Each structure stands twice: as C-alpha cells, then as structure tokens.
Amino acid sequence: MTNAETNAESPAPRGTVLIADDERTLRMLMKRAVERDGYDSIDVSNGQDCLDRCQVQLPDLILLDAMMPKMGGFECCQRLKQQFGGNCPPILIITTLQDSDSIERAFEMGAEDFITKPIHWGVLRQRIRRLIEAHRATQALQRSLAREHQLSQKLSLQVLEERRLASQLELTNRQLESANSRLEALANLDGLTQIANRRAFDERLREQWQRSLRDKTCLSLLIADIDCFKPFNDTYGHQAGDDCLRRVAQVLSETICRPEDLVARYGGEEFVAVLPETASPGAVAVAQRSLEAVRRLQIPHATSQCGDRVTLSIGVASVVPDPNFTGDELLKCADRALYLAKTQGRDRLHVARETCLDDQLHDNLNDNNHNSSD
Numbered sequence: 001m002t003n004a005e006t007n008a009e010s011p012a013p014r015g016t017v018l019i020a021d022d023e024r025t026l027r028m029l030m031k032r033a034v035e036r037d038g039y040d041s042i043d044v045s046n047g048q049d050c051l052d053r054c055q056v057q058l059p060d061l062i063l064l065d066a067m068m069p070k071m072g073g074f075e076c077c078q079r080l081k082q083q084f085g086g087n088c089p090p091i092l093i094i095t096t097l098q099d100s101d102s103i104e105r106a107f108e109m110g111a112e113d114f115i116t117k118p119i120h121w122g123v124l125r126q127r128i129r130r131l132i133e134a135h136r137a138t139q140a141l142q143r144s145l146a147r148e149h150q151l152s153q154k155l156s157l158q159v160l161e162e163r164r165l166a167s168q169l170e171l172t173n174r175q176l177e178s179a180n181s182r183l184e185a186l187a188n189l190d191g192l193t194q195i196a197n198r199r200a201f202d203e204r205l206r207e208q209w210q211r212s213l214r215d216k217t218c219l220s221l222l223i224a225d226i227d228c229f230k231p232f233n234d235t236y237g238h239q240a241g242d243d244c245l246r247r248v249a250q251v252l253s254e255t256i257c258r259p260e261d262l263v264a265r266y267g268g269e270e271f272v273a274v275l276p277e278t279a280s281p282g283a284v285a286v287a288q289r290s291l292e293a294v295r296r297l298q299i300p301h302a303t304s305q306c307g308d309r310v311t312l313s314i315g316v317a318s319v320v321p322d323p324n325f326t327g328d329e330l331l332k333c334a335d336r337a338l339y340l341a342k343t344q345g346r347d348r349l350h351v352a353r354e355t356c357l358d359d360q361l362h363d364n365l366n367d368n369n370h371n372s373s374d
Contacts, residue, residue: 015060015132019043020050020076021094022068030063033121034128047071051079059089060132066095074109081110090131123238130191148176192242193249196264201272204262208276209327220275220283220318221334224290227311227346229269231303244299244310245269251293256286280318280351287314287349311347313338
C-alpha cells in the first residue's frame with residue numbers, strides 16, 4: 001500500500017489540543033487520552049511555552065495547569081485572552097485547588113471551564129468535546145454574522161438607487177438581528193441544564209437591584225444546593241449526575257415561573273433565583289415549594305446523609321435596597337443562610353437574619369421551615 005493510499009484511509013483529526021502542564025507523567029496521560037479520542041496533541045511544560053506555541057499555531061482547545069513554573073495557568077490564560085481576543089480557543093484550567101476563590105479567579109481570567117485533580121478522564125473527554133463543539137459553533141455563527149454584516153453595508157450604499165435593494169437590506173438586517181439574538185442567548189445559557197447561566201444571573205441581579213433601589217421595593221435571592229451531590233456522582237456516575245442536574249433545573253424553572261423571576265445555574269450543583277418585588281414571607285413560600293418539588297422527583301440517593309432521595313438546601317435573603325448595601329452583599333447573606341441550612345441537617349431552607357428587618361419574623365419563618373422539613 002502506498003503512502004498516498006494510507007493517508008487517504010486515515011481519518012482526519014478532530015482538532016488539536018495544546019496541553020500545558022509541568023508534570024510530565026500527567027502530561028503524557030492527557031496526551032494519550034486526547035489522541036485516543038482522535039485529536040492531535042501538542043504538549044509544553046509551562047505557561048510561557050504555551051504562549052509561544054500559540055504564536056505559531058492556535059489549537060482548538062488549551063488544557064492549562066493552574067500552577068506551573070515560569071508562568072502559571074491563571075496568568076497565561078489572561079494573556080491568551082488579551083492577545084487573541086475572540087480568536088482565542090477555549091481554555092480548560094486544571095487545578096488541585098477546589099476553593100471558590102480559585103474557581104472564581106479561573107473564570108475571571110477568561111477560562112471557559114475547569115477540572116480538578118485527580119482527573120476523571122471520562123469527564124475530561126466530555127468537556128473537551130463540548131468546549132470544542134461550542135467554540136466551533138460560535139466561530140461559524142460569527143463568520144455568518146460578518147458575511148451578513150458585509151452584505152448589509154453593501155446594500156445600504158445602494159438603497160437610494162434601487163427600491164428592490166432596500167427591501168433586501170431590511171431582510172438582511174432582520175436576519176442579522178436574529179443571529180445576534182441567537183448568539184446572545186447562547187452566551188447566557190447553561191449548556192448542560194439549558195437554563196440561565198451565572199453570567200445571565202449577574203446581569204439580572206444588577207438590573208433588579210437598581211430597579212428595586214429606585215422603586216424602594218423588596219428584592220429576594222435564593223441559593224439552592226443539591227445535598228450530598230459528590231457522593232451521588234461517586235455512586236451513580238457522572239452521567240446520572242448530569243441527568244439529576246437537568247431534572248432539578250427543570251423543576252425549579254417550573255416552580256419559580258413568574259415572568260420577572262430568573263432561575264440560573266450558579267456553578268456545579270448550585271442554583272440561584274432572583275425574585276423581584278418579593279419580601280421574606282413570599283420568598284420562603286417559593287423556597288418551600290422548590291424543596292417539595294425536588295422531593296417529588298423521587299430521585300434515588302442511597303448515599304445521602306438526609307434520606308434516600310435527592311434533596312435541596314436553600315438559603316433565603318431579602319432586602320429593600322439602599323445605597324449602603326449592595327447586591328453582592330445580599331448574595332453573601334443568602335450564601336451564609338445556605339450554609340446554616342446545611343449545618344442544621346440539610347433538606348431545608350434558612351432565612352438570613354441580617355436581611356430580615358423583623359427578628360421575630362425571622363425566627364417564625366425559620367421555625368416554620370424546620371417543622372415542615374422534619
């Protein structure tokens with residue numbers, strides 16, 4: 001068989017993955033994993049070499065270790081995003097750091113996703129595939145937008161001369177607006193659960209905070225966390241975990257369904273909700289319905305510490321905004337309330353005292369919740 005025949009029969013690579021990690025053994029394992037899935041791979045041992053390699057050839061995805069000599073993954077990620085802008089391939093940060101500050105920093109530097117060590121190879125392969133597919137779809141949409149924009153400009157120059165071209169221009173503009181709407185929706189949607197993502201939540205919280213500050217109306221936040229989700233994943237597998245996240249997201253969207261409300265996936269197994277013009281009693285009622293709705297799903301969870309089915313814990317915080325208080329502070333109050341719900345036994349809600357104007361109301365709301373969850 002000739003070389004030409006061999007090349008003709010070999011499938012084209014699915015793309016190129018650049019691996020940057022100073023641990024040679026782990027780097028070789030990742031190289032083998034991506035090549036087994038049909039990708040070409042390039043491997044380097046530090047962030048500076050990663051930057052230099054990208055100057056020569058941009059890969060389809062970058063696996064970037066957070067802690068490396070010469071230049072760490074966070075700095076390298078930031079420089080890649082600054083240098084290549086919209087052409088920068090998706091970046092998956094690999095880290096042994098599991099605290100929220102490190103995860104927040106990865107996203108602030110521009111990373112599309114992260115994975116922690118020790119690496120779950122099945123999860124890594126799925127995330128590589130998902131990120132590459134999403135990046136290619138976005139690039140294709142952007143190319144389409146650029147072509148349509150060029151056509152729009154060309155038509156606008158001739159619109160006064162020919163009436164037919166004016167009609168074509170209007171059609172093209174509608175298509176451009178539709179494409180922009182699709183791109184905006186994609187940017188604000190969580191790929192797994194198909195509900196709003198953290199970016200959409202942050203934007204809605206800012207909008208509703210300003211509106212509530214102006215109108216002097218109460219604003220409530222819920223933070224919900226699936227109880228004992230890591231043991232669930234370990235017991236039933238990540239595919240079952242993803243299905244659990246999708247089902248919980250769907251039932252929360254169906255339960256918290258006013259047009260002005262927003263339910264979003266905040267990250268991992270956490271969900272958040274913005275409830276405009278809603279005081280503590282109303283927010284507690286919504287949270288209680290959400291707890292009950294998830295219980296009714298009857299998703300088995302043999303390794304839960306609070307029963308044999310999947311449950312939620314929810315933190316509730318409500319406030320009438322004033323200039324001395326911020327939306328981020330309200331979010332922290334809800335997060336602390338979630339922590340207390342966890343420490344008090346899970347499968348329950350807790351109302352943040354610091355955002356409840358009436359201490360007696362705060363105690364009654366929490367007492368009623370504990371009685372209903374026991």
